[in-house]
Amino acid sequence: MSSSICSDAVDFARRTISRFYVTANALGLPPVERARSLLEPLCPQVVASLEEIPIEHRTLRTIFVTSFRGEPLAPCPGTRFHRCCNYHTVDLYAGCPLGCSYCIMQSYRERTPITVYADPAPAIAAIRRQALDAPNRILRVGTGETGDSLLYDPLFDITRRYITELADLPNVHFEAKTKTDWVDHLLTVEPKGNAVIGFSLNAEAASAEEGQSASPARRLAAAERVVAAGYRVAVHFDPLFRLGDLKQTEAHYASVAARLAESVPADRIAWISLGTVRYPPALRDHIRRPYMLDEFIAGADGKYRYLQRERTAIYRAVVQILCSVLTPVPPMYLCMESDAVWRRVFGTDPQSIPALSAIFDGAFVRGVERTRGGEEEG
């Protein structure tokens, strides 16, 4: 097994983790034992709960491992009044030290350690239950909402269990989403079922905003490896930035799209999500980057986004680029976007796009949306 461990990942963990706390109920779990051996000489300290960790240690240099507690499976919280993509999330790794400048977690995970939920059994059971209750509905579920799915996974090796134990469910598409290229420990996992490895991609020009994440080239190389190993990949162009004027932005994203097309056969891409940069008011004072000087407005959910026409122009350009380089065109959708933008980019809402109907079946706008009774007929 040790041959499949990415040494970069272990080096990164050794370099960035300076304290290791474990709750007593997680102490004997195999992931904890594995991490303990890889992090030696760092020794885990046993605590009853997060509250026992001294406040000065509650930082992203501390790792806190616990067995799972709380809601094992939840619909992605989405955002008020925006179109939801029917994604479900489970908490596996919460917190991330990669340091992306736009990371929304900066606004709510400032003073907490990186938390690892080392016992995936309750979450797996909840996913299985939901999938079996509605066998005709696609259940997309991922671990990448509160942290990077694979940043510490070479250390704990928990994703393997999700993949293998959900592999027999044809309606479950489990996704591990990452900005790293640390996928090698998953290449030999069998059975894989519908597991998807998701890569967040961005233009090279936006690399400065992605902290210690792997470069797009390394992520694409990792995508190539996982596809060769039999996985499908998901690609997340999120957040898309306006990089100069529209033509320059197009050129930046055309370059990364072309490299994506060279690295991954289009029919191995499970889905592509797109989202322009956005941030809640709480994050506004934390981000001190040049892109913040652009024009943003607060939407109904309170989050700041580019003006609607700017977002529409960026999406249309990127969608067009992707359609021109990827054949067959994988399912593409917008993340946390308004109906108006959906209509302007795709000409319709997601339920009316055959390739997306399986994904969006049963999805709804978080919150509510207006109707414009009579507007169409006038």
Add this chain to the structure above:
Amino acid sequence: MKRSILLTIALFGCALSATAIEPIGHVVYLSGDPHAVRSARPLWLGIGLGMPVHHMDFFHTATDELIEIETIDAAGVLAAIRVQPESVLYLAIAELQPVQEIRLLSGSVTVAMRDPRPDAVLSVVTERVTVDSAGAEYDVTVAVDGSVLVTVRRGTARVTHRDGRRLFADAERAVEARPDGVFRTAPMQADRGERFRAVWLNQVDARLRVDPGPVYRRVAEAYRAVAERFHESYRELLSRRDILDRWMETDRQARDPLASADRQGASAERALIAELLEPAETDLRELEALWYRIWYLARLSSAGVGPDIQVAPRLTANEFFTERAAEARVMEDQMHTVRSVIRLLAQRAEIRTE
């Protein structure tokens, strides 16, 4: 001498009528393609930067749409009005009116008073409270359950509950009015109004998702009580369609509404319509405050939040909302028509019998 007096009266009449149909402001900032209605008709060409805005113009913004309007002297009050995303309002602002109002039906509006005159007041009127201020910059938010939040960025805003209670909101004190009668100030960190509002809205949302029954029932009951009355008063108003059609025609052709040769007759028409309009306007106020929230609740219900809750004997929430969807077009047309008549009557407000 007599001729010069008549000429003066005629010129004065022209000046007044010009004032009454002048725009009250312009669109100065815009995101997206918000919906606007003027004179009971949607603005088909859409809203553009610099577009003149008129008394009783109606705006409806979607999730990521926003309009900012700056009023001009003809409005009688100088202010910047930002219609926030997912909001519905109309502007009851005309120089010759005793009060200048923004009628906020749903969502949020930000008002920044720019008028140097201390007596220049612009009020934001909601179902539950009226907010006014002479020099403040403030936000008023109507949540889906009818709760209202007032947050202030600069200055002080006076918040008057419909039952007469009064509180003041400032940069460190928000004011909240809830459907259960709670009317209170809440401490707020200065300059954190947006965050405060986002958290407050999320709390309202969460409360509603946990227990939607009381809100559904209250809205259904209130709607059923007012809708019948509104239909009746609307029918009464439309009984003088002969006059209204003529007024609307004059308006569409942008002709001077005060240019009637028969001033005596015009004044009588005005009095007649004013009498018929009064009950329709009262019912409209009640109905419109519910109507735009009903859509948000309907969406929640169809998303699985309490669709089977009984809102009346043998009527579930889902059935109630389906009924409303079926009549939506007619109801909205009728409400826009009443608003349009309010505007047409205001245009004729200067007609006096000699």
